[in-house]
Amino acid sequence: MKGTCEDIERLIRRFVWGTNEGTLSIHLISWDTAKQPIESGGLGFKNPHQQNRAFLMKIGFQLVTYIEALWVRVLKAKYRWGHRLPILIKRPSCSRLWTRLNNFWDEICDSANWNIGNGSQTSFWFDNWLGRNGRLAFNCLVDTMSPYAMVSDMTTASGEWDWPRLNPLLPTAILDQIDVVPPPQNRYNFDTLGWRWCDTRVFSTRSAYAYLLDTEGLPNDVV
Template structure:
């Protein structure tokens, strides 16, 4: 599951075995399922039992491989696989290849999610796209907040700085709302000597990838709040 895409049919078959086990059934004798399986998949804090959607879990594992390639470029296996598939850009828009290994096919399956989960740590500003990458914390791509009547051209963050090293407010103030300008004011403008921009993971406070938060993001619950009543229920000192 951590290195190849499993067929959905195989994941469904494994989940059938898990369901039979949970409700005390066998392959020959099925017991009644007392709770809907979608409910059982919910986390404990939301009234479920925390069982995983195995196909989604598979994708979360593959995203981990993708982030290791992005954030640990000096590892031997990363250097080998980049050379094998001609990886030249910092973060390619697409990694699709007509002939490739199972691992690479798996990465291609989740590459859109990997790209959408990147938060750029801007240093020299050369590799981060001002409009179409995510680099302002808690904001998505700034193109969604642009007030221009047309789509802006892809522009490195470094091009939005004056020759004196400050944000180019004359260029930015007419095309971005005040709350975004306030966030930019709190960010250090890029400097050529700061080194290359570094990709990090946007769904964790410490900006380090975790399979847990990747799974939650893929099922659409990364912002779900724990339900207080279920915390009380699970905390009761009573027979299970």
């Protein structure tokens, strides 16, 4: 796949720069600059490596959201997928597609953001559910925490956030963000998964590509 992406990029460069008797013409700007978004001073050409990763992220995210789709059910049965959002999907013998997804599964997990309903399926500390803050375990102020606490466990019997319990656990900035989130209620539906890098929580290849450009220090190739 890496070789295919390089071939595609080579063809694009030849088309953009043009040729003169079989040789490339003079480049007025670097190709790295040309690949930058227009709003960043570039020409907006796509990076085939990152575009490929964005498409693979789409497949990976659909695995955890399109739970009734036939192709998702087949793959989950084949690879013995249990949890809605497993931490690991690596298997000793699998297809090339599954290997590619496994190579950056951590990114997909970090990009998934739980939309809170009744709060009973979302880990308070280890699932992404509070905007772009990531896992709250990284912000905990105490040495020990309850690893099995769900978001619903952090509310009172009357359905409000349990502030006497929360205040010693997290920084004020995080508590302020929790304060504007409606507490989970039993009458609400189950928690659902959304896309962290878009305000609407709906996946788009465009937002995945933008996210990958922001983290371009990561490896470009997916074996």
